[in-house]
Amino acid sequence: MPLNYEPLDINTDVTTTRTLLHEVIPLSGTIVSGTYSDNNIKNYTHGMFQSVYDYPYLSSSANHIFDITMGFTAAATVSGRGLTLSASCAASGVQNSKKLNTYTQFAQTLLGYKNSAGNEVEIFESDTDISDDTNQMTSCYFITLSRLIMKEQIKKGSFSMTIGTGSFASGLATTGSSGTSLNKAMAVVLHDVSASAGTSGEFKSGLPGGDYGILYVSGASPVTASGVIFYQAGVVVLSSSFMANPYNITGAAFTGAPYWKVGATNMNVQSTFITASMSGACDALRRRIRNISFNNTTEINSKIYFCRVPHNKYNYSANPTYTKDSKIQVKDLASDPPLSYITTVGLYNSSNELLAVAKVSEPLKKDPTNELTLRVRLDY
Amino acid sequence: MSYRKIGDSDLFFNTVEAHPYVEFFINDGNVFYNTQPRHLGHRNTGSGPPTVTAVSSGFLSLYEYNIDRPFKGENRAIPHKKNTYLEEKASYDAVDKPINFLQDNNRIYAWISKDSSRTAPKTLTRTDFGGGFQNGEVITFDYPLSASITREYTGSSYTSTASYNSHYVALRNRLNFYGIRSPHYLVDSPYGNKDGRPINIISIPSIFYGSKIRPGTVSLKWYFTGTLAAELRDENRNGELIQMSATDNGVNGPQHSASVAGVVLYEEGIILLTGSWGINNKLCRLVEALGSDVRPAWIYFGAGCNDSLKQSSTGMNNTFTSASFGISFEGQTQTQVMTMFAHARRGEANYSNNPTFLKKGQTRALYTSSHVYQEDPTILIANTVSSSLVDYTASFKRQVYISRVAMYDHNRNMLGLATLATPVLKEEDRSYAFKLKMDI
Numbered sequence: 003m004p005l006n007y008e009p010l011d012i013n014t015d016v017t018t019t020r021t022l023l024h025e026v027i028p029l030s031g032t033i034v035s036g037t038y039s040d041n042n043i044k045n046y047t048h049g050m051f052q053s054v055y056d057y058p059y060l061s062s063s064a065n066h067i068f069d070i071t072m073g074f075t076a077a078a079t080v081s082g083r084g085l086t087l088s089a090s091c092a093a094s095g096v097q098n099s100k101k102l103n104t105y106t107q108f109a110q111t112l113l114g115y116k117n118s119a120g121n122e123v124e125i126f127e128s129d130t131d132i133s134d135d136t137n138q139m140t141s142c143y144f145i146t147l148s149r150l151i152m153k154e155q156i157k158k159g160s161f162s163m164t165i166g167t168g169s170f171a172s173g174l175a176t177t178g179s180s181g182t183s184l185n186k187a188m189a190v191v192l193h194d195v196s197a198s199a200g201t202s203g204e205f206k207s208g209l210p211g212g213d214y215g216i217l218y219v220s221g222a223s224p225v226t227a228s229g230v231i232f233y234q235a236g237v238v239v240l241s242s243s244f245m246a247n248p249y250n251i252t253g254a255a256f257t258g259a260p261y262w263k264v265g266a267t268n269m270n271v272q273s274t275f276i277t278a279s280m281s282g283a284c285d286a287l288r289r290r291i292r293n294i295s296f297n298n299t300t301e302i303n304s305k306i307y308f309c310r311v312p313h314n315k316y317n318y319s320a321n322p323t324y325t326k327d328s329k330i331q332v333k334d335l336a337s338d339p340p341l342s343y344i345t346t347v348g349l350y351n352s353s354n355e356l357l358a359v360a361k362v363s364e365p366l367k368k369d370p371t372n373e374l375t376l377r378v379r380l381d382y
Numbered sequence: 383m384s385y386r387k388i389g390d391s392d393l394f395f396n397t398v399e400a401h402p403y404v405e406f407f408i409n410d411g412n413v414f415y416n417t418q419p420r421h422l423g424h425r426n427t428g429s430g431p432p433t434v435t436a437v438s439s440g441f442l443s444l445y446e447y448n449i450d451r452p453f454k455g456e457n458r459a460i461p462h463k464k465n466t467y468l469e470e471k472a473s474y475d476a477v478d479k480p481i482n483f484l485q486d487n488n489r490i491y492a493w494i495s496k497d498s499s500r501t502a503p504k505t506l507t508r509t510d511f512g513g514g515f516q517n518g519e520v521i522t523f524d525y526p527l528s529a530s531i532t533r534e535y536t537g538s539s540y541t542s543t544a545s546y547n548s549h550y551v552a553l554r555n556r557l558n559f560y561g562i563r564s565p566h567y568l569v570d571s572p573y574g575n576k577d578g579r580p581i582n583i584i585s586i587p588s589i590f591y592g593s594k595i596r597p598g599t600v601s602l603k604w605y606f607t608g609t610l611a612a613e614l615r616d617e618n619r620n621g622e623l624i625q626m627s628a629t630d631n632g633v634n635g636p637q638h639s640a641s642v643a644g645v646v647l648y649e650e651g652i653i654l655l656t657g658s659w660g661i662n663n664k665l666c667r668l669v670e671a672l673g674s675d676v677r678p679a680w681i682y683f684g685a686g687c688n689d690s691l692k693q694s695s696t697g698m699n700n701t702f703t704s705a706s707f708g709i710s711f712e713g714q715t716q717t718q719v720m721t722m723f724a725h726a727r728r729g730e731a732n733y734s735n736n737p738t739f740l741k742k743g744q745t746r747a748l749y750t751s752s753h754v755y756q757e758d759p760t761i762l763i764a765n766t767v768s769s770s771l772v773d774y775t776a777s778f779k780r781q782v783y784i785s786r787v788a789m790y791d792h793n794r795n796m797l798g799l800a801t802l803a804t805p806v807l808k809e810e811d812r813s814y815a816f817k818l819k820m821d822i
Contacts, residue, residue, distance in 0.1 A: 021494070022494070023494055024492065024494065026484050026490060026491050026492075028486045028487075028489070037424065038424070057450050063421075063449050064449065065447070162461060162462035191462055195461070195462065221464070293458075
């Protein structure tokens with residue numbers, strides 16, 4: 003029970019701060035692509051997405067790290083065919099309606115609607131102007147990162163993803179058969195390098211899914227964007243075009259049709275979207291992921307109370323051990339100045355009810371010759 | 383879909399008190415928690431504990447983030463840079479620029495930028511924080527954060543203000559405070575003075591027990607060559623650790639059954655042992671500093687429990703493995719729980735918006751235009767009534783299967799969803815109350 007109370011001036015003695023705590027989250031490809039013989043990959047009977055864990059998911063130690071799925075719009079076209087992806091899928095593929103619904107649901111949740119009537123969903127674009135209908139990504143993979151690892155949001159400018167875009171025999175290769183460097187990038191890095199936070203950062207705000215940034219292919223010439231990332235929602239939208247051609251990084255042109263394995267079958271990405279099941283298509287992408295890394299963010303809000311101890315106060319203690327045999331124990335002579343040791347600061351409400359206490363790591367000597375300001379920080 | 387309001391009597395809060403059982407076993411420097419074996423990692427086979435959780439057995443990993451991840455420094459910068467991590471770091475160091483990027487080491491770890499708020503990890507000293515980092519530079523701290531019990535033996539707890547064990551001294555006030563429970567707590571009591579005596583302190587982090595250790599559940603077992611030699615219990619629930627039995631005390635030494643060998647500080651998670659009598663007449667090497675074998679006694683209990691003692695330690699011998707120890711107790715946790723009752727009363731909740739609720743092949747809209755949408759009033763509901771007879775369709779009854787209960791706020795935003803293990807058949811003349819519980 004204190005002898006007296008020192009009122010806090012709300013204007014001068016109390017302030018708030020915000021600290022950003024980050025974590026580095028590296029997800030190496032061995033976790034994603036088969037170290038555990040796919041025992042860490044959970045497929046569901048509905049077949050609409052698969053969940054990736056960092057350890058066989060039957061273990062209680064396993065953490066869910068992300069889900070992966072794919073889809074396309076009704077207008078997505080197929081090069082070299084007269085039909086749309088959807089029509090081709092309906093004719094010779096599987097899960098056509100689920101692929102359409104998946105794309106639409108992501109677009110509806112993250113982008114919203116095109117018009118005020120609310121009957122047409124926006125389409126993902128690999129630029130920051132969603133309304134101009136250019137650079138549309140009509141067939142995409144979706145990677146939804148777990149809340150456990152992305153926390154409150156992904157740090158802008160920190161995301162990168164290394165992915166193999168070569169044909170199945172050399173999906174992640176960096177050198178040719180003779181040991182010479184390839185003139186095309188088989189393993190490319192997609193990253194949101196220009197999306198650093200701040201007014202100069204290249205990211206889009208104000209959408210239902212929050213802020214999003216563009217995923218560029220590192221070093222590609224010309225500058226190539228191949229996806230977007232939603233920072234608060236933790237969703238990576240990857241255009242299927244990343245597998246359309248290996249990216250020309252060293253200048254020499256490359257033409258060809260890169261294939262990957264879907265089960266035991268070699269397919270290019272268009273065929274995968276049409277004929278493969280959603281989980282099969284996800285497997286194909288998963289096995290091309292060499293690395294994903296990003297920084298997450300947690301905000302720590304704090305209130306700081308500056309508890310001022312004037313020179314002429316708090317030089318006495320109500321502690322029963324303060325006096326013994328009619329003598330103040332911490333004083334040698336009766337003529338010595340008053341003296342106390344401060345160990346605890348109590349924060350009280352207007353009814354003098356104790357709300358919180360703060361302890362100092364070692365007692366502070368207080369006498370009339372000094373004044374103290376104790377900085378009490380409350381995190382929440 | 384219709385909404386029903388949660389009434390006053392349908393919502394209440396209470397506290398669930400749980401008592402998690404905790405058990406440790408200690409032998410030759412190894413600690414086992416709740417009889418869990420050491421799970422060796424599949425990928426994590428290298429530096430640090432090569433286990434799935436990257437902590438030694440007997441330890442808890444706080445967040446269990448780095449599951450089976452090897453600590454392996456990659457020459458790769460996060461965020462992505464054109465140059466390698468080392469190249470980039472060298473270029474920053476050359477111009478003394480604060481390093482604001484990180485190295486990929488295959489593990490999750492936390493970082494913070496040094497700024498004027500002076501926030502820093504607790505593991506960083508004030509000097510290191512001030513001189514070791516520039517403003518804007520990243521300060522990292524590793525996961526996993528771990529916890530386990532520790533045992534500390536001190537031959538001389540407090541002899542003077544110049545010679546003392548700080549952990550014991552920090553407990554002296556608390557021991558005197560709990561003297562009201564039992565005089566055995568008191569530093570200076572009719573049972574002796576703890577100052578200056580050998581003391582055995584076992585510290586249990588609160589993550590293992592919650593708010594306090596449950597009185598009456600503490601048991602310390604001393605095994606000698608695998609046989610139970612003696613046991614301590616706090617059967618009076620007042621913190622006194624009383625010896626229950628001893629295998630051969632009656633033959634080889636004074637009978638110490640019912641003697642108090644120490645006390646438990648339930649709220650602080652501390653066990654303090656002072657009993658120095660021989661539990662049996664065997665000898666083994668339990669104290670490194672003594673350099674000779676001693677009789678098993680409670681002040682040596684838990685030797686090897688994260689105190690760096692093991693058979694192979696300098697000054698120890700193979701008799702150390704004869705001693706093994708069991709510690710068990712119950713914790714006490716309190717969880718606030720919100721309970722809601724959602725009622726599906728007779729004559730209500732008998733319709734479903736599921737498309738399969740209606741008979742297949744019917745046209746729902748009778749008439750539709752820019753101004754009018756009219757449903758067919760004669761549309762038929764599918765008959766889901768089961769019949770036990772072959773080739774016979776049971777008579778139609780209005781019924782639905784309830785599979786989920788959703789909770790909404792005032793604006794009809796869905797806040798939570800409870801899914802039943804198996805759908806419940808709701809017939810028109812039946813009432814159901816679904817009980818939803820949520821920890822808060």
